[in-house]
Amino acid sequence: MKRMYLDYAATTPTHPEVVKAMLPYFTDAFGNPSSIYSYGQEAKGAIEEARIKVANLIGARDEEIVFTSGGTEADNFALKGVAFGNENRGNHIITSSIEHHAVIETCKFLERRGFSVTYLPVDEYGLVAPGDVKKAITDKTILISVMHASNEMGTMEPIGEIGKIAREEGIYFHTDAVQAVGHIPVDVNELGVNLLSMSAHKLYGPKGVGALYIRKGTKLIPFMHGGEQERRRRASTENVPGIVGFGRAVELAQQEMGEEAERLTHLRNQLIKGLLERIDHTRLNGHPIMRLPNNVNVSVDFVEGESMLLNLDLEGICASTGSACSSSSLEPSHVLLAMGLSHEQAHGSLRFSLGKWNTEEEIGRVLEVLPQIVAKLRAMSPLLKSYR
Numbered sequence: 219m220k221r222m223y224l225d226y227a228a229t230t231p232t233h234p235e236v237v238k239a240m241l242p243y244f245t246d247a248f249g250n251p252s253s254i255y256s257y258g259q260e261a262k263g264a265i266e267e268a269r270i271k272v273a274n275l276i277g278a279r280d281e282e283i284v285f286t287s288g289g290t291e292a293d294n295f296a297l298k299g300v301a302f303g304n305e306n307r308g309n310h311i312i313t314s315s316i317e318h319h320a321v322i323e324t325c326k327f328l329e330r331r332g333f334s335v336t337y338l339p340v341d342e343y344g345l346v347a348p349g350d351v352k353k354a355i356t357d358k359t360i361l362i363s364v365m366h367a368s369n370e371m372g373t374m375e376p377i378g379e380i381g382k383i384a385r386e387e388g389i390y391f392h393t394d395a396v397q398a399v400g401h402i403p404v405d406v407n408e409l410g411v412n413l414l415s416m417s418a419h420k421l422y423g424p425k426g427v428g429a430l431y432i433r434k435g436t437k438l439i440p441f442m443h444g445g446e447q448e449r450r451r452r453a454s455t456e457n458v459p460g461i462v463g464f465g466r467a468v469e470l471a472q473q474e475m476g477e478e479a480e481r482l483t484h485l486r487n488q489l490i491k492g493l494l495e496r497i498d499h500t501r502l503n504g505h506p507i508m509r510l511p512n513n514v515n516v517s518v519d520f521v522e523g524e525s526m527l528l529n530l531d532l533e534g535i536c537a538s539t540g541s542a543c544s545s546s547s548l549e550p551s552h553v554l555l556a557m558g559l560s561h562e563q564a565h566g567s568l569r570f571s572l573g574k575w576n577t578e579e580e581i582g583r584v585l586e587v588l589p590q591i592v593a594k595l596r597a598m599s600p601l602l603k604s605y606r
């Protein structure tokens with residue numbers, strides 16, 4: 219059976235061009251970038267080239283990019299770095315209730331260390347209201363962190379507007395742009411952010427590498443202590459092949475983004491329309507328009523997301539319920555609950571996230587298979603029986 223991958227928000231396959239760019243840095247050009255002889259300098263040069271590419275993609279200066287082990291580390295670095303680096307100014311942080319666990323769990327950790335965190339609500343589409351951000355600010359607020367686009371239901375937040383408020387109030391602003399970078403245009407100056415998290419494996423780069431953009435002048439303490447790598451902001455020998463791969467992935471994203479976003483938006487809309495038409499008692503989660511080009515998230519009443527997933531898997535189709543990190547947990551998604559969905563609706567959610575190698579034919583196949591799966595599951599569903 220031909221397998222069909224519709225879970226690109228969980229991770230993307232590494233682009234063959236990216237693998238090709240990385241390979242020499244495992245073997246011929248294996249030097250430690252901190253070594254002064256030519257092997258080392260060759261590796262250092264490759265890192266600096268990648269840094270320029272990543273900086274270019276988001277309108278930053280190359281010295282404002284710090285490579286990390288991924289999006290989670292970038293989020294931890296931003297939040298803990300600003301919190302512990304600005305304790306003398308205040309102890310209040312504002313974030314949203316729909317952030318990725320990398321932000322939410324870091325905030326909970328900071329609360330245990332004496333910081334106070336406001337988790338802003340969202341509306342039925344998952345949007346944070348800039349007015350709520352403004353109202354939540356106190357004279358103790360040192361940081362605002364709101365994600366650029368949701369990994370679960372794809373809603374894109376009004377980051378530019380929030381950035382304007384943060385700037386007016388003189389408060390540091392971080393955005394987790396892991397799902398946005400490489401897929402939609404992202405410019406740190408238009409957004410008005412001080413800090414921005416990225417991850418290579420969400421844009422056809424390798425896993426285990428990411429970056430934090432740190433605007434010049436932003437005060438934060440280093441996350442990793444040790445050597446003097448990354449201008450003393452992140453110790454540890456650099457993941458040279460990973461960073462080179464990240465740079466190549468970014469370069470490809472820049473070339474292909476416009477056309478690809480248009481193609482995916484078309485496929486996305488086709489899938490949303492088809493699912494809502496063919497399966498009754500189904501709703502779209504997230505904003506109908508202000509959403510990532512590749513995200514489809516629906517709640518199907520009277521069935522469990524896990525049961526749909528397993529049945530789709532039997533047909534060779536890979537999708538997800540909520541984020542991959544929490545798909546092994548039985549807790550309903552905190553994101554869908556924050557948007558006002560009931561536990562049952564959240565449990566009946568299904569996320570398809572499309573990517574480079576998906577075709578119209580594949581969308582057609584999902585639209586053929588899923589209504590049959592839902593009909594089969596509903597025929598056995600105690601939830602439907604109690605509804606009737």
Ligand code: PLP
Nearest residue numbers: 288289290318320369396397417
């Ligand atoms: N933030 C968001 C929005 C994500 O979607 C993810 C990954 O799922 C992360 C952070 C974590 O990134 P990484 O897997 O590179 O640690």
